[in-house]
Amino acid sequence: MKTLTAPFTEEQVRQLKVGDMVEITGLIYTGRDAVHKWLSEGNEPPKNEVDLNNSIIYHCGPVVMKKKNAWTVTAAGPTTSIREEPYQAGIIEKYKLKGVIGKGGMGEKTRIACQKFGCVYLHAIGGAAQVLAEKIVRVEGVYGYEKFGSPEAIWKLQVVKLPVVVTIDAHGNSLHAEIEKQSSAELQTLFAGMKK
Amino acid sequence: MKAKQQALFLESLVEIIRKTSTEMPADVVRAIEKGRAVEAESTSAKYAMNIICDNIGIAKVKSQPLCQDTGTILFFIHYPAKTDYELMTKLIKKAVAAATKKGYLRQNSVDSLTGENNGTNVGPGSPVIHAEPWKKDFFDIRLMLKGGGCENVGAQYSLPDGRVGAGRDLLGVKKVILDAVQQAQGKGCGPGVLGVTIGGDRGTGYFVSKEQFLRKMDDKNPNPVLAKLEDEIVQEANRLGIGPMGFGGKTTLMGTKIAALNRLPASFFVSVSYMCWAFRRQGAKVSVQGAIQKWLY
Numbered sequence: 001m002k003t004l005t006a007p008f009t010e011e012q013v014r015q016l017k018v019g020d021m022v023e024i025t026g027l028i029y030t031g032r033d034a035v036h037k038w039l040s041e042g043n044e045p046p047k048n049e050v051d052l053n054n055s056i057i058y059h060c061g062p063v064v065m066k067k068k069n070a071w072t073v074t075a076a077g078p079t080t081s082i083r084e085e086p087y088q089a090g091i092i093e094k095y096k097l098k099g100v101i102g103k104g105g106m107g108e109k110t111r112i113a114c115q116k117f118g119c120v121y122l123h124a125i126g127g128a129a130q131v132l133a134e135k136i137v138r139v140e141g142v143y144g145y146e147k148f149g150s151p152e153a154i155w156k157l158q159v160v161k162l163p164v165v166v167t168i169d170a171h172g173n174s175l176h177a178e179i180e181k182q183s184s185a186e187l188q189t190l191f192a193g194m195k196k
Numbered sequence: 197m198k199a200k201q202q203a204l205f206l207e208s209l210v211e212i213i214r215k216t217s218t219e220m221p222a223d224v225v226r227a228i229e230k231g232r233a234v235e236a237e238s239t240s241a242k243y244a245m246n247i248i249c250d251n252i253g254i255a256k257v258k259s260q261p262l263c264q265d266t267g268t269i270l271f272f273i274h275y276p277a278k279t280d281y282e283l284m285t286k287l288i289k290k291a292v293a294a295a296t297k298k299g300y301l302r303q304n305s306v307d308s309l310t311g312e313n314n315g316t317n318v319g320p321g322s323p324v325i326h327a328e329p330w331k332k333d334f335f336d337i338r339l340m341l342k343g344g345g346c347e348n349v350g351a352q353y354s355l356p357d358g359r360v361g362a363g364r365d366l367l368g369v370k371k372v373i374l375d376a377v378q379q380a381q382g383k384g385c386g387p388g389v390l391g392v393t394i395g396g397d398r399g400t401g402y403f404v405s406k407e408q409f410l411r412k413m414d415d416k417n418p419n420p421v422l423a424k425l426e427d428e429i430v431q432e433a434n435r436l437g438i439g440p441m442g443f444g445g446k447t448t449l450m451g452t453k454i455a456a457l458n459r460l461p462a463s464f465f466v467s468v469s470y471m472c473w474a475f476r477r478q479g480a481k482v483s484v485q486g487a488i489q490k491w492l493y
Binding site: 176 | 383442
């Protein structure tokens with residue numbers, strides 16, 4: 001188990017390898033479908049509210065409740081990342097993102113951007129909304145609540161020991177591509193054995 | 197229904213939603229524990245399964261959603277024939293809005309044309325209500341919350357399928373089901389469970405494939421041909437090595453439930469629904485007075 005404190009340096013990112021189990025502490029931002037589309041259309045959030053430079057984006061649409069004028073995250077698992085594949089590489093490049101947290105993996109464009117710009121894809125445990133919500137110790141703010149709706153807004157979150165697995169590293173390796181290849185070969189072996 | 201009855205019925209519906217969203221049914225917990233036991237120590241597969249088990253425990257204790265994607269809200273209901281159907285559906289929608297306000301459901305329903313989210317989970321197509329009258333004097337209300345990640349990896353095949361090399365026979369059926377598992381990889385939040393329909397039209401095929409998730413994980417298909425196919429699919433899918441979350445590992449599928457419907461001579465559909473490990477379904481026997489009498493899972 002490795003522990004990392006955000007913001008990450010490029011050197012820290014380059015030390016990570018596919019399969020590493022990591023716990024993250026520090027500031028992260030949520031961003032999913034609406035935000036990725038909006039950012040890729042050239043829009044930028046006000047820097048004093050949301051500074052994406054060298055930051056970490058979490059593909060997550062949390063359940064957030066307002067209790068006594070304070071936000072509390074009551075569920076916060078990752079959403080499927082592949083939907084952001086058309087946009088992610090451009091956003092990694094523009095903001096020099098150091099990490100993208102999500103689930104299900106991403107494609108070639110993102111793998112290449114991670115390698116080129118020193119970013120990693122960190123796989124959280126899909127569906128584990130409660131374990132992950134417990135790691136969010138503070139909501140520092142929200143941007144675009146009205147514009148995007150609660151699940152799609154950019155939530156600024158302080159996390160402690162958020163558990164993830166590196167599945168795309170900054171050296172061009174992707175666990176997703178590897179498992180896809182292996183399982184495809186195994187499927188063909190199974191099919192071959194089924195012939196009547 | 198008198199006002200008092202309506203209030204009680206509404207309260208029972210909210211409780212069914214709360215329990216479905218926050219507590220994993222016992223049969224699914226057993227399947228997950230089995231999956232955790234077979235993964236090797238110090239692997240990311242084991243790490244994932246441990247976090248999944250912790251998550252099930254915390255959600256129950258805190259009475260908060262197991263997964264933040266509280267999913268498509270699917271009701272399967274049998275109701276006493278003399279029930280006021282319109283009133284019943286009105287109360288169901290009211291319960292959904294109330295459960296959303298309490299945080300048991302995320303604000304999860306979006307207008308497909310405008311992108312607007314009214315924050316209530318009530319709108320065209322939400323909640324989904326499949327309801328049939330029956331002669332008994334109580335309600336059987338079952339609820340499934342099916343997340344978007346797993347819904348997105350569902351697949352419908354029309355046999356013969358050239359890409360997969362699947363013909364119009366049981367072997368072809370098996371091939372496309374395994375193909376659906378391989379295509380899904382970890383994107384559906386595995387280890388998963390499949391609901392499958394062989395035959396039917398496109399719409400009914402998908403509907404009946406989802407209905408299979410109402411079956412208990414450890415039941416046995418009364419049709420021996422389907423029972424055998426269900427077992428084989430699980431064994432063979434687990435040879436693919438996709439594992440929990442697609443990290444690689446031994447547990448890719450925890451179960452498969454299959455139904456067969458008649459088809460047209462011209463059509464041969466195989467409809468595959470994928471359910472994530474966060475398999476949320478619950479049900480209750482509810483009296484005509486509106487009180488929960490018994491939990492069904």
